[in-house]
Amino acid sequence: MTNRYFDLIDQTFYFPQEGFDIDNGYLTFNKIPLKYLIEKYGTPLKITYLPQIGFQIKRAKNLFNRAIKASGYSGKYHYCYCTKSNHFSYVLDEILKHNAHLETSSSFDIDLIRRLEKAKKIKKKEIILCNGFKPREYQEKIAALINDGFKNTIPICDNMEELDVYEEQVNGICKIGLRVATEEEPNFGFYTSRLGIRNASVIDFYKEKIADNPKFQLKMLHFFVDTGIRDKTYYWGELRKAVKLYCDLKKICPELKAINIGGGMPIRNSLGFEFDYKYMIKEIVNLIQQSCEEAEVPEPDIFTEFGSYTVGESGAILYSVIGQKQQNDSELWYMIDNSLMTTLPDAWGIGQRFILLPVNKWNNEYTRVNIGGLTCDNSDYYNSEAHENQLFLPKINEGEEEPLYIGFFHTGAYQDAISGYGGIKHCLIPSPKHILVDRDEKGGLTERLYKGEQTSDEMLKILGY
Ligand SMILES: Cc1ncc(COP(=O)(O)O)c(C=O)c1O
Numbered sequence: 001m002t003n004r005y006f007d008l009i010d011q012t013f014y015f016p017q018e019g020f021d022i023d024n025g026y027l028t029f030n031k032i033p034l035k036y037l038i039e040k041y042g043t044p045l046k047i048t049y050l051p052q053i054g055f056q057i058k059r060a061k062n063l064f065n066r067a068i069k070a071s072g073y074s075g076k077y078h079y080c081y082c083t084k085s086n087h088f089s090y091v092l093d094e095i096l097k098h099n100a101h102l103e104t105s106s107s108f109d110i111d112l113i114r115r116l117e118k119a120k121k122i123k124k125k126e127i128i129l130c131n132g133f134k135p136r137e138y139q140e141k142i143a144a145l146i147n148d149g150f151k152n153t154i155p156i157c158d159n160m161e162e163l164d165v166y167e168e169q170v171n172g173i174c175k176i177g178l179r180v181a182t183e184e185e186p187n188f189g190f191y192t193s194r195l196g197i198r199n200a201s202v203i204d205f206y207k208e209k210i211a212d213n214p215k216f217q218l219k220m221l222h223f224f225v226d227t228g229i230r231d232k233t234y235y236w237g238e239l240r241k242a243v244k245l246y247c248d249l250k251k252i253c254p255e256l257k258a259i260n261i262g263g264g265m266p267i268r269n270s271l272g273f274e275f276d277y278k279y280m281i282k283e284i285v286n287l288i289q290q291s292c293e294e295a296e297v298p299e300p301d302i303f304t305e306f307g308s309y310t311v312g313e314s315g316a317i318l319y320s321v322i323g324q325k326q327q328n329d330s331e332l333w334y335m336i337d338n339s340l341m342t343t344l345p346d347a348w349g350i351g352q353r354f355i356l357l358p359v360n361k362w363n364n365e366y367t368r369v370n371i372g373g374l375t376c377d378n379s380d381y382y383n384s385e386a387h388e389n390q391l392f393l394p395k396i397n398e399g400e401e402e403p404l405y406i407g408f409f410h411t412g413a414y415q416d417a418i419s420g421y422g423g424i425k426h427c428l429i430p431s432p433k434h435i436l437v438d439r440d441e442k443g444g445l446t447e448r449l450y451k452g453e454q455t456s457d458e459m460l461k462i463l464g465y
Pocket of ligand 1: 082085131132224262263264265305306307308309413
């Protein structure tokens, strides 16, 4: 028989492939016997495979360092982890084992840094990059961190006004970075990213506010292409513009030392994923080197802030198919035992694709399906139309005792934060205070506080700090 699910995968992709294999008819993930975990804990079930985190960091460091060595590039490479991708303490523990620096994106993130230092997991000399649009509280916490001896904390200014708080509150020298806003891809809803300072204003801003101010040392220029690092004219164009700006700035700002190219390194979201990490990293290093040579400025240190790349491939989530519904001749629904909307919010919110594989029944015939989540929401589904690939899974035959188990893989970045797992929030932005407003017998308004704003202690406890 050649229409088994196994044959479909075998003929369409290279299989088995890195991280995925079949053992006795059951799928394994990084050699983890998923059947064993399902039998022990039942579904729905989330898995984090911790060693993958170190693997990813080591690979990127190796590739950058090799490209640097091969081309005779004079700057160094720094791997920074952007905490917002996954803030859990067990993730940070792994990341710090591999000597990554950290990037923060909100006020509570600074509290997280404090906890890490208190637990002796980082030293005060650690490089901490503070990114994002910063409300006053975040700015003040950054200033206090620097004053408490975290001398390598670098706030990356998102706008020109941000400097005022550091000017007022930081004792002594304050190292800073500037984020330059990128132009979005032509098909996007707006032209220029809201994040960062527009390219055309950066030099004047430096001259007016920083050059003659002994408080500030501009150390880093940062940019981030939200659609990710891809071998496309658009990406190379944005990188070239940022490096040109770096070179122009460097000529008038001798203490400028680093370019930070942000996150966006892709991860495997299908078994057919092809991305040549070695080639891309080599090209990035070469482009920076060539531009610097042409402009006759020394090559900068290169920082990256890989989030998805660091943690994405460590995560998986397993469900049981608890029923099937043939809603018309061509639409078969597999109903699972949890919600896709709440466990994989990016699948719903931005049509994000994940690797989807059955855990068992690989020798059954395959069939085209839609996957339905348990909520009553019409949008709680995963299918080929929204998620770009034909969705085939094994048929469920009558009389089979074991349910079909399916897994979404490489789900380790952002899904917990965006879905609010246990009460956490994306970028650790707290839930606002909640006021109940009512009317009394005379029709007058009354109000009472239902719950105050979420505190950082509440959030950090959920995260294991
Ligand atoms: C400033 C900055 N750095 C890094 C990242 C991480 O991006 P990714 O998870 O794509 O690596 C983001 C994501 O939004 C970001 O805004």
